[in-house]
Amino acid sequence: DGMNVLFIVVDDLRPVLGCYGDKLVKSPNIDQLASRSIVFSNAYAQQAVCAPSRVSFLTGRRPDTTRLYDFYSYWRVHAGNYSTMPQYFKENGYVTLSVGKVFHPGVSSNYSDDYPYSWSIPPFHPSTEKYENDKVRVIYGKLYANLVCPVDVTEMPSGTLPDIQSTEEAIRLLNVMKTNRQKFFLAVGYHKPHIPLKYPQEFLKLYPLENITLAPDPWVPEKLPAVAYNPWTDIRQRDDVEALNVSFPYGPLPDDFQRQIRQSYYAAVSYLDMQVGLLLNALDDVGLSNSTIVVFTADHGWSLGEHGEWAKYSNFDVATRVPLMFYVPGMTTSSVSQGERVFPYLDPFSHILGLVPQGRSKKVVELVSLFSTLAELAGLQVPPVCPETSFHVALCTEGASIVRYFNASEEKVEEEKDGCDDTYRCFNEEPVAFSQYPRPADTPQWNSDKPKLKDIRIMGYSMRTVDYRYTVWVRFNPNNFSADFEDVHAGELYMVETDPNQDYNIYNNTSHGCFFKKIR
Numbered sequence: 001d002g003m004n005v006l007f008i009v010v011d012d013l014r015p016v017l018g019c020y021g022d023k024l025v026k027s028p029n030i031d032q033l034a035s036r037s038i039v040f041s042n043a044y045a046q047q048a049v050c051a052p053s054r055v056s057f058l059t060g061r062r063p064d065t066t067r068l069y070d071f072y073s074y075w076r077v078h079a080g081n082y083s084t085m086p087q088y089f090k091e092n093g094y095v096t097l098s099v100g101k102v103f104h105p106g107v108s109s110n111y112s113d114d115y116p117y118s119w120s121i122p123p124f125h126p127s128t129e130k131y132e133n134d135k136v137r138v139i140y141g142k143l144y145a146n147l148v149c150p151v152d153v154t155e156m157p158s159g160t161l162p163d164i165q166s167t168e169e170a171i172r173l174l175n176v177m178k179t180n181r182q183k184f185f186l187a188v189g190y191h192k193p194h195i196p197l198k199y200p201q202e203f204l205k206l207y208p209l210e211n212i213t214l215a216p217d218p219w220v221p222e223k224l225p226a227v228a229y230n231p232w233t234d235i236r237q238r239d240d241v242e243a244l245n246v247s248f249p250y251g252p253l254p255d256d257f258q259r260q261i262r263q264s265y266y267a268a269v270s271y272l273d274m275q276v277g278l279l280l281n282a283l284d285d286v287g288l289s290n291s292t293i294v295v296f297t298a299d300h301g302w303s304l305g306e307h308g309e310w311a312k313y314s315n316f317d318v319a320t321r322v323p324l325m326f327y328v329p330g331m332t333t334s335s336v337s338q339g340e341r342v343f344p345y346l347d348p349f350s351h352i353l354g355l356v357p358q359g360r361s362k363k364v365v366e367l368v369s370l371f372s373t374l375a376e377l378a379g380l381q382v383p384p385v386c387p388e389t390s391f392h393v394a395l396c397t398e399g400a401s402i403v404r405y406f407n408a409s410e411e412k413v414e415e416e417k418d419g420c421d422d423t424y425r426c427f428n429e430e431p432v433a434f435s436q437y438p439r440p441a442d443t444p445q446w447n448s449d450k451p452k453l454k455d456i457r458i459m460g461y462s463m464r465t466v467d468y469r470y471t472v473w474v475r476f477n478p479n480n481f482s483a484d485f486e487d488v489h490a491g492e493l494y495m496v497e498t499d500p501n502q503d504y505n506i507y508n509n510t511s512h513g514c515f516f517k518k519i520r
Contacts, residue, residue: 035358046368065080192272221502
């Protein structure tokens with residue numbers, strides 16, 4: 001009880017981490033955190049784009065309740081005056097602090113990152129954030145706004161990068177909290193590997209191009225409904241991609257350029273790992289590793305050429321699946337004696353550790369559960385479950401706490417599954433993750449990735465269980481936020497065991513029996 005919380009959220013990070021079995025990546029610090037944490041290998045975001053996902057997990061409500069599917073409304077005005085996770089901690093005596101990108105900036109968090117509701121002091125944003133999309137000197141001294149953008153940090157404005165500044169500020173705040181002996185909830189939002197892939201160039205040498213493969217399925221699947229495809233418009237607008245002149249919407253990127261994007265994504269992940277390592281090492285330095293819960297996750301994933309797609313903006317696992325781990329002193333690890341280091345900094349350039357997660361759960365879980373899970377872990381009263389319509393309810397959550405999965409051995413769970421005879425009840429109790437994505441039309445167009453609310457005509461509702469991913473694209477009315485499940489534009493069904501990459505849509509060659517009715 002009364003533990004501090006360090007909440008680390010990363011932009012656009014799919015689970016390409018050693019602790020998730022990736023053989024290529026160098027992520028020793030995050031792997032070290034995993035080795036002292038419970039790691040969820042089947043965790044999913046509720047919508048694969050920044051603002052809707054963040055508002056969803058920070059309020060503990062799904063996008064249909066926050067009514068945010070784009071970037072252009074503030075839930076307290078547009079949907080309901082919902083309490084947020086940091087607000088709840090603040091009301092329970094915590095100093096709540098935001099560093100970097102936690103809420104999505106702009107209208108969707110009232111141009112203030114929801115301060116003063118959510119935070120005790122105004123949120124910190126790195127001063128160099130404003131240069132994020134500036135053109136950078138590349139070959140022959142020319143300036144380009146590229147997608148692939150390794151840089152010499154000493155040449156950057158103020159000789160730094162936003163995530164480096166965020167780490168420094170978070171470390172400064174840890175020291176202040178230590179001195180003042182205040183209980184804190186510190187959220188740190190890292191920006192990389194979000195595009196542009198701008199990171200210190202030395203990280204490239206960890207990933208020689210000849211070691212980089214293409215995605216296992218770099219083609220658009222034959223039976224993929226056109227409505228499900230995201231045409232990666234934001235990638236096409238970068239100077240280096242524009243110069244390739246690829247056709248819209250399906251035109252594949254040249255293989256060598258696909259390798260460069262993948263190489264830079266991995267390099268940006270190692271740069272991120274270094275920041276996380278420095279931050280956790282500072283938690284050791286101030287002697288708070290024994291009394292601080294650490295959560296590490298991302299707002300959604302990012303396609304790296306799978307299905308011929310890039311970026312997020314879809315319902316596939318590559319876009320919705322995120323890393324999720326919880327370090328809870330005394331629970332996920334035995335308590336450490338005073339002065340013993342829990343998170344010594346590991347240099348990504350020299351450490352090849354092969355650490356394995358302390359505990360791993362294959363249970364399917366959702367980011368919308370973060371609010372209730374953290375409340376329970378911190379010994380606060382868990383907010384009540386929301387009623388079916390909860391626009392008028394300030395404090396409730398639509399995601400149940402997943403603390404019950406922390407200690408459950410996988411075998412015990414299997415038994416329960418077999419010994420269940422009432423199929424409908426069994427079905428109901430199977431953990432499911434729901435995601436959704438809006439589209440303006442049945443075929444890919446310029447605004448398919450990020451349609452504004454008024455332009456949404458179709459909503460793809462997707463459910464992921466341990467066995468399958470099932471998606472229906474149904475008619476949606478943006479004026480009254482209603483989805484018509486009788487008007488199905490397209491469907492997708494992928495079986496995890498035989499088709500882990502979701503390339504063979506069997507929606508149309510499956511008899512639409514009682515199973516389909518039930519899951520719809």
